[in-house]
Amino acid sequence: MPLEYKNQTIVSMSEKDITENFDDVVNEEQTDKASENDSEQHDEIQDEISLEDQLREDLAKEKDKFLRLFAEFENFKRRTSKERIELFKTAGQEIMVSMLPVLDDFDRAIKELAKSEDKEMFKGVELIRVKFRETLKSKGLEEVGTKQGDPFDAEVHDAITQIPAPKKKLKGKIVDVVEKGFKLGDRIIRHPKVVVGN
Numbered sequence: 001m002p003l004e005y006k007n008q009t010i011v012s013m014s015e016k017d018i019t020e021n022f023d024d025v026v027n028e029e030q031t032d033k034a035s036e037n038d039s040e041q042h043d044e045i046q047d048e049i050s051l052e053d054q055l056r057e058d059l060a061k062e063k064d065k066f067l068r069l070f071a072e073f074e075n076f077k078r079r080t081s082k083e084r085i086e087l088f089k090t091a092g093q094e095i096m097v098s099m100l101p102v103l104d105d106f107d108r109a110i111k112e113l114a115k116s117e118d119k120e121m122f123k124g125v126e127l128i129r130v131k132f133r134e135t136l137k138s139k140g141l142e143e144v145g146t147k148q149g150d151p152f153d154a155e156v157h158d159a160i161t162q163i164p165a166p167k168k169k170l171k172g173k174i175v176d177v178v179e180k181g182f183k184l185g186d187r188i189i190r191h192p193k194v195v196v197g198n
Contacts, residue, residue, distance in 0.1 A: 096141050097189055100182060106132060107180075144181035146192040150174045156181070158191040165197030173197055 106129040113122040144156065151173055152159065160178060165171040174194045181192030 092139055093184055093187075093189055096136065096139070096182070096184055099136060100190055103129075103132065103136070104179070140184050142183050144183055144188060144192050146174060146177050146181060146194060148174055148176060152194070152196045156188065156191065157194045157196075159196045160193045162196045162198045167197075170197040 106125070109125055110122070110129060113125055116122070146157065149170065157174065158181075163175060165173075166175065173196070175197040176195040177192055178195060179190075179193040181188060182190050
């Protein structure tokens, strides 16, 4: 029942009303706390998810970096081993090139000894020449096969001069081989010197 006090109405509340109001306030506070807790948990979950995504992204970057580095290393290994093999093949190139004039001298000596009557000396020098040639061949030296009538190839042959072709079929072809050519492995270390017909 309402009470009046100096023109103000005071509403008297029963104990039941007070308890209900108190329960409502407590429930509101608990709801607020629960929603705050839910919000905090939601934020924590979002932080965990974003952290997990960040870690996955970092892992993917590191994997990519590792794969690129591994591929570069494999290419380096392949290139280095290829260079090493090439180096072994041509390691004696300087020595071989310096031996070629000696081989040429043997060929000239054999031609001159073939003209003489001393057959024993011819056989002795021929044996030494064959042995020398076989030794160089076992180390990878090969003669570049060039003969009269072969087509001229500027990448293989070294034309020292051009002369009028003695025959029509020798036009643009090799007329004479002045000096033999040699290769070591796949690389030509001395190009054959040739005369070309024009």
